[in-house]
Every structure is written in structure tokens, then in C-alpha cells.
Amino acid sequence: MPQILIRPAIGDRPRRPLRRAVATVGAVAALLIPSACSSSDGSADPSATTAATAPAGESVTPEVTAAAKEFLATLDDSKKDTVSFEWSDDEQKKKWSNFPAALYSRSGLRWGDMSETQQNAWLKIMKVSLSTEGYNRVLSEWDADEALAKQTGQTDQYGKQYYYLAVIGTPSDSSPWMWQWGGHHVTVNATIASGVVSVTPSFIGDQPASYTDADGKTVRPLGDIEDEAFALVDSLDDDQKKAAVLGETPIDLVLGPGEDGRTIAAEGLALSELNSDQQAAALKVIGHYTGLVDDTDAATRMNEVQSVLDQTYLAWYGPTTKGSAAYFRFSGPNLVIEYSPQGGMAGVPGAGGGLPGGGTPPSGAPQNGGTPPSGAPQNGTGLPNGGTPPSGATQNGGAAGQSGGQTSGASTNHIHGVYRDPSNEYGAKYTS
Numbered sequence: 001m002p003q004i005l006i007r008p009a010i011g012d013r014p015r016r017p018l019r020r021a022v023a024t025v026g027a028v029a030a031l032l033i034p035s036a037c038s039s040s041d042g043s044a045d046p047s048a049t050t051a052a053t054a055p056a057g058e059s060v061t062p063e064v065t066a067a068a069k070e071f072l073a074t075l076d077d078s079k080k081d082t083v084s085f086e087w088s089d090d091e092q093k094k095k096w097s098n099f100p101a102a103l104y105s106r107s108g109l110r111w112g113d114m115s116e117t118q119q120n121a122w123l124k125i126m127k128v129s130l131s132t133e134g135y136n137r138v139l140s141e142w143d144a145d146e147a148l149a150k151q152t153g154q155t156d157q158y159g160k161q162y163y164y165l166a167v168i169g170t171p172s173d174s175s176p177w178m179w180q181w182g183g184h185h186v187t188v189n190a191t192i193a194s195g196v197v198s199v200t201p202s203f204i205g206d207q208p209a210s211y212t213d214a215d216g217k218t219v220r221p222l223g224d225i226e227d228e229a230f231a232l233v234d235s236l237d238d239d240q241k242k243a244a245v246l247g248e249t250p251i252d253l254v255l256g257p258g259e260d261g262r263t264i265a266a267e268g269l270a271l272s273e274l275n276s277d278q279q280a281a282a283l284k285v286i287g288h289y290t291g292l293v294d295d296t297d298a299a300t301r302m303n304e305v306q307s308v309l310d311q312t313y314l315a316w317y318g319p320t321t322k323g324s325a326a327y328f329r330f331s332g333p334n335l336v337i338e339y340s341p342q343g344g345m346a347g348v349p350g351a352g353g354g355l356p357g358g359g360t361p362p363s364g365a366p367q368n369g370g371t372p373p374s375g376a377p378q379n380g381t382g383l384p385n386g387g388t389p390p391s392g393a394t395q396n397g398g399a400a401g402q403s404g405g406q407t408s409g410a411s412t413n414h415i416h417g418v419y420r421d422p423s424n425e426y427g428a429k430y431t432s
Contacts, residue, residue: 058296060128060197061173061197063128064129064171064179065172068125068171069171070121071124074115079114082108083108083167086169087170092107094260096187096203097258098185101157101183106182109165111160111183122181126138129179129199131292131293131295133288133291133292138186140221141206141222143219143221144185144207144221145162145185145186145207167180176194176430176431177192177193182203186203186206187203191426191430194430196300198293198297199292199419200419201418201421202418203257205417208413208414209221209412209415210413222339224288227322228281228288229285230322230326231281231322232281232285234322236269236278244316245316250325250327252405253417255338256418260425260426263336264329266331268315269314271310286305286330305334309332311332311333312330312332312333314328316329318410333423334424335420336418336419336422337417338418340417341414341415342414343410
């Protein structure tokens with residue numbers, strides 16, 4: 001009988017400050033590199049991509065480490081203590097959520113408590129760690145929360161100032177360390193070890209999913225992913241669609257925040273059952289996630305995914321008509337990608353109703369911020385904190401239940417998403 005995982009409550013804990021010393025891409029599809037920024041409907045996206053073969057490059061880890069040291073040098077002793085955690089602090093590595101600050105207590109240094117010089121120094125770390133596409137996407141997701149604050153008028157809960165960052169371990173070219181950055185709907189966990197940058201797990205979501213920037217352009221942070229996923233499912237023949245589409249209603253994330261150490265059994269359509277054009281289309285969607293990291297590490301990552309493509313599956317829940325709210329997942333031995341439309345909140349156009357962070361709140365949970373009562377969901381799955389995960393969920397690599405539960409009033413304007421590598425969470429492959 002599988003062991004049922006009971007999720008412990010996530011709370012604050014005393015920080016232990018650090019001391020002051022403080023490939024060749026397969027023929028089916030090529031790796032993605034950034035090009036012009038537009039989507040099929042003409043709105044601005046973080047990137048549009050073209051297929052190309054990316055040559056193997058040099059490791060960026062020395063640049064990342066140097067940028068981290070430069071950032072730490074901008075901080076006084078108090079801020080260094082706040083942002084710094086020991087490498088052995090596994091609790092902090094896993095302390096991230098899609099929930100807004102009012103519903104989830106994060107540790108680390110708050111963006112709004114930093115000077116412009118400190119902020120720019122941190123952004124340099126992110127920029128050298130991520131690809132151009134990845135960096136632009138993350139910034140556009142972040143800007144979405146600023147748009148949400150303006151749309152709702154709830155600037156005390158939403159906005160860029162409520163994102164947190166942490167440095168776990170001492171930045172070094174010889175020892176592993178991490179940088180962690182995130183808040184409402186977007187988190188990046190970047191491990192630097194053995195000359196490699198890896199960014200699994202990370203949370204890739206947005207609300208609103210479409211907004212107007214300062215230049216009057218419509219921005220869709222995940223618009224290219226959504227459009228290409230619908231194009232892929234539309235290309236399936238009847239038999240393929242029957243295998244891939246497993247339900248008429250979108251579901252919630254299965255392996256969202258708080259679900260570390262679990263895997264998900266294969267279901268849906270094996271990518272080996274796709275023709276070459278369809279495989280190329282599938283890899284194009286996958287490439288937006290594997291391509292979050294810098295180009296050199298993205299090339300390695302894509303090769304890893306392609307090496308087990310015959311063991312990787314596409315699962316779809318919801319309508320297949322473009323513009324509908326639909327969940328999809330790619331899963332394999334070294335890959336989990338989930339994209340899940342959520343309910344929204346009153347006052348946000350096209351966002352439906354429900355808890356600001358997504359999922360269904362328990363009775364008495366606050367709708368407009370404040371401290372959630374005991375049992376309020378912590379990870380966006382709608383499961384009470386400390387409750388029981390989906391049927392069949394197990395710990396330490398066991399198979400998870402396939403359905404994350406139906407999302408109530410799912411909207412295309414509120415997206416949760418996660419990117420994982422079951423074989424390399426928090427850089428385990430390079431640090432163990």
C-alpha cells in the first residue's frame with residue numbers, strides 16, 4: 001500500500017545567517033533562441049522563438065558567482081544576515097509558494113526594502129543566470145503582479161515590492177550554492193554547482209495573464225506557451241486526441257509548491273506517438289521551460305529531455321479550442337511541466353472568482369488578504385495545509401495521483417504553472 005504524504009505546516013523558523021565571508025540538438029526539433037517579441041495575435045510576449053542549433057558554450061557560473069558577490073557587497077550587515085542562509089538549510093530551499101505575501105510567510109530580503117543600487121545588483125545575478133527569453137518572461141510575470149495591484153487597488157498585498165530573495169550557501173566556483181527569488185505567481189530556484197546552473201523547481205504563472213504596459217502594449221507573459229500548446233493539441237488526429245485529452249474540465253497543479261520529492265506516473269499521449277512535425281511542436285513548448293536557464297545549460301537540458309522522449313507524455317484536461325481554459329502537462333523521467341488555469345478574484349477583468357492565489361479557500365479563509373485561518377491552502381492546490389494529497393500520492397519518489405482536482409471557475413487570465421526535473425530538484429544531480 002502506498003504511503004500517503006501528509007504535508008506539514010510551513011511556518012517561520014529562526015534563520016541561521018552565514019558568516020560574513022560571505023550539445024547537439026536532435027533532428028526532431030532544435031533548441032529555441034530568442035528573437036522578436038510578438039505572439040500570433042500581435043500582442044507583446046517575453047519572446048518569440050525560431051528553431052536553431054545552439055553551439056555548446058562556456059559555463060556562465062563564474063559570472064553568476066561574481067555577480068552574487070557584487071550584490072552581497074552592496075548590503076550592510078543586517079541585510080546580509082537577512083538574505084543569507086546556510087547551504088544545509090533544506091527548509092529554506094523548499095520555502096516558496098505561489099501565494100501572495102498576505103497568505104504566505106516568506107523568509108529572505110524583501111524587494112521593497114532594498115535600494116535601487118541593491119536591486120540592480122540582484123537583477124544582474126538573474127540576467128546572467130537566465131536566457132534572454134527566460135529573463136524577459138520572469139520580469140513580465142513579475143510586472144503582472146504590479147498590474148494586479150493597480151487593477152484591484154490592493155497595493156498593500158500585490159506588487160513588485162512583495163517579492164523576496166535569498167542566497168543559500170556561499171557564492172563560490174568550487175562549492176554549491178543557490179539563489180532564490182519569488183513571490184505571487186513566479187519563483188525561480190537556481191542552483192549553481194559543478195559548472196552548471198539548474199532552475200528546477202520553479203513556478204511559472206501569472207495574473208493577470210494579459211495587461212497593458214507603460215508603452216501601451218498588451219503583454220501576455222505566457223501567451224506564446226498558451227498559443228503553441230493549443231496549436232499542438234489542434235494538430236492531433238482523433239486517436240491521438242483520445243489518448244491525450246483525459247477530461248473536459250481543467251484541473252489544478254498536481255506537483256505544485258510543497259510537493260517536492262514526489263513523482264507523477266505517466267498518463268496521456270506518448271510523444272513517441274507523434275509525427276516529426278508534432279514532436280517539433282511539442283519540443284517548442286517544452287523549450288520555453290528548459291530554455292528558462294542560460295543558453296549553454298538550456299542546450300544540455302534539452303538534450304536530456306530528448307534522450308528520454310519516448311518515455312515522455314502529454315496530458316490535457318479541458319477544451320481544445322484556442323482561447324479556452326485548459327490544463328496541460330508534459331511528464332517524463334526528467335521532466336514535469338504543468339500549466340493550470342485558475343479561478344480569479346472580484347475586480348480583475350476576466351478572472352472569475354475565488355482565492356487570490358488560486359484554488360478553493362476553506363470556510364473562513366480571507367478573500368482580501370490577512371492571515372489565513374488554520375487549514376488555509378498553502379500551495380495553490382486547494383488542499384488544506386497539512387491535509388491529504390490526491391489519492392495515490394506518496395513520498396520520496398512515489399507516484400502522485402493524476403488529477404490535482406478540478407479548478408472552479410477556471411479563467412484564461414490567471415495561470416499557475418510549475419517546471420520540475422524529478423532527477424534534479426534543487427540541483428541534486430550536481431550536489432549529492
